[in-house]
Amino acid sequence: MSIRQKYTVLVPFPTGGGHWSSVGQQLELLDVEASALRAAGRLELTSVLETRQQAEPATPSTAAKKAAAKKAE
Numbered sequence: 001m002s003i004r005q006k007y008t009v010l011v012p013f014p015t016g017g018g019h020w021s022s023v024g025q026q027l028e029l030l031d032v033e034a035s036a037l038r039a040a041g042r043l044e045l046t047s048v049l050e051t052r053q054q055a056e057p058a059t060p061s062t063a064a065k066k067a068a069a070k071k072a073e
Contacts, residue, residue, distance in 0.1 A: 004028040006046045013042045 009025045021027065026046060037043045 002030050004030055005034070007034050007043045008046045008049050009043050011042045013037060
């Protein structure tokens with residue numbers, strides 16, 4: 001029996017029948033179905049994305065820092 005895993009869409013792609021996926025959409029796919037899309041950078045395992053987000057410290061962007069500095073002046 002094949003196990004499906006949950007993937008998150010990073011870049012939209014056609015899903016068939018004229019329909020397209022959307023960014024952030026979560027899909028349950030077989031490894032065979034997801035392998036080419038992962039290689040193309042169109043989706044990633046949801047668990048991997050969650051781990052990356054937890055590992056990255058939440059820091060304000062450069063643009064946000066500049067805007068805050070300008071507002072403080």
